[in-house]
Amino acid sequence: MSRIWAGVDIGKTHHHCVALDADGGKLLSRRVANDEAELRQLLADVLALNDDPTWAVDVPDSTAALLIAVLFSHDQNVVYLTGSAVNRASAGYRGQGKTDARDALVIADQARMRRDLSPLRPGDETPPS
Template identity: 40%
Template structure:
C-alpha cells in the first residue's frame, strides 16, 4: 500500500490462475499497479494478466533499479530482496517508473523474431561447416567440388541425402547418377556430375570412419535444407 503496508510477501507461481487470484484480492484494497523489471521476458505473463484484469502496468528500468538497490542494506541479489526494492522504489519514488505500452509489445515481438532468425542462421552455418568438415575428412577432393555456395544448393543437398556420400556415388556409377541428377536439377547437372566423378577417381583408399560419416552426411544435408 501507499503507506508501506505489505499485503502479499511470498513466492507466486508463474501461471494465469494464481496471478488473477492475487490481482483480484489486491483490487479489494484499491487500484493495483504491477511493477516489473523485465517486461519483455520473465515479466511478460504477469503484464498480460494484469492488463486483462484492469490493473495498471509499469516497469523499473535497470539503471534505476541498480541505483535504488544501493540505498538498501545488504549486497546479496535474491528474488525476495529485488521484489522488495522494486515495490518500495515504486511506492517512494514513482518518478523512476516507466509505462509499459503497446510499442513495447511490438518491440518485444520484433526482438523475439530477430533472435529466432539469428539462431536459425547460426545453426545453418554450423551445420554447413560440420558437413564440410566431414567431407574434408573422408574425401577432400569431393569437398573441393562443393566449394563455397555449391554445397548449399538444394540440388547438391538432395544428391547427398539420396546417395549419402562417395561410396554409394561410386557404386551407382556416373551414368545412373547423371540420370538421377537430370530428374532433380533445375539446370543441366552434367558439368557438376563430371566434376564429382573426377574427384571420386582421385582417391582409391577408404579413410577410417567413412561408414559413420556417410550416415551423418544425409542427416546434416537434411538439416541444412530445413534451416534454409
C-alpha cells in the same frame, strides 16, 4: 482508501511480489509460479487489499509477458523500472545479498516513491533496459 504498490521481481519460472502501503508497510510478500491460474490469484489477492494498485515490474518483455497480459486484461496500471535502476536502488536498502523478495520490495518501494517511471500499455514497444 490508501493506494498500494505491488512490485514484481520477474523470473523465468517464478516471480516474487511484494505489495506496500502508502507508508511503505509490507502488506503481501509471495512467490508465485509463472502460471496463469496463480497469477490470477495473485491479482485477486492484491485487489482484495486495494482496488486500484500500481504494479511495477523490472522486466517488460518475454518472461513477464503472461503476468503483464493478465494485468492488462484487468485494466491494471503497470509501470516499468529497469533492472539497472533496481540494482542501483538496492544499495540504499538494509540487508545483505540479492534475493527475489528483496528485489520485489525495492521495485515496489521505488514505484511508491518515484513519479518518473514509464507506464506500460497494451501494444507498446518494449522500453529500453
